[in-house]
Amino acid sequence: MRTLTAIVLLLLPGAAGAQAVQSGPWDVTSTAVSLDIPGAPAFLLRMMKGKSKSERKCVSPVQAVDGVAALLAPDPKAQCHVDSQQIAGGLYHQALTCPQKQGPPIRITRSGTYDAAGFTGRLDMGGQTPKGAMSIVLDQKAVHAAGTCRG
Numbered sequence: 001m002r003t004l005t006a007i008v009l010l011l012l013p014g015a016a017g018a019q020a021v022q023s024g025p026w027d028v029t030s031t032a033v034s035l036d037i038p039g040a041p042a043f044l045l046r047m048m049k050g051k052s053k054s055e056r057k058c059v060s061p062v063q064a065v066d067g068v069a070a071l072l073a074p075d076p077k078a079q080c081h082v083d084s085q086q087i088a089g090g091l092y093h094q095a096l097t098c099p100q101k102q103g104p105p106i107r108i109t110r111s112g113t114y115d116a117a118g119f120t121g122r123l124d125m126g127g128q129t130p131k132g133a134m135s136i137v138l139d140q141k142a143v144h145a146a147g148t149c150r151g
Contacts, residue, residue, distance in 0.1 A: 058149035
């Protein structure tokens with residue numbers, strides 16, 4: 001379950017292309033819609049449902065040219081592979097495969113809408129854990145934030 005949680009946390013900020021976005025800091029907020037994780041305590045899953053987590057993502061001027069794709073890029077630490085990605089006409093769809101320490105890879109799909117101001121969409125994650133099939137659904141939204149990037 002720790003590996004699964006790590007993948008979820010690493011994907012939360014990630015998330016996108018020819019329409020450039022503004023460089024600088026972006027806040028990507030993920031809200032848990034549904035969680036079905038075998039072996040996780042039911043009270044914990046109930047507590048997590050509806051909760052949001054925001055992550056700050058820094059987009060460089062070079063990355064900003066890639067548009068929303070820069071915001072959808074998965075965190076390299078998750079070691080996810082982008083299987084397919086379509087970004088056009090204000091809509092995006094992305095399919096990823098992310099490794100687990102035990103078991104087959106986790107499959108993730110993201111889809112939604114975007115413009116120069118950010119994106120709004122849904123992330124569906126599914127896979128097999130040692131304790132059974134799991135499913136997680138998150139709503140995600142990215143907006144440009146005030147301030148500057150550190151480091």
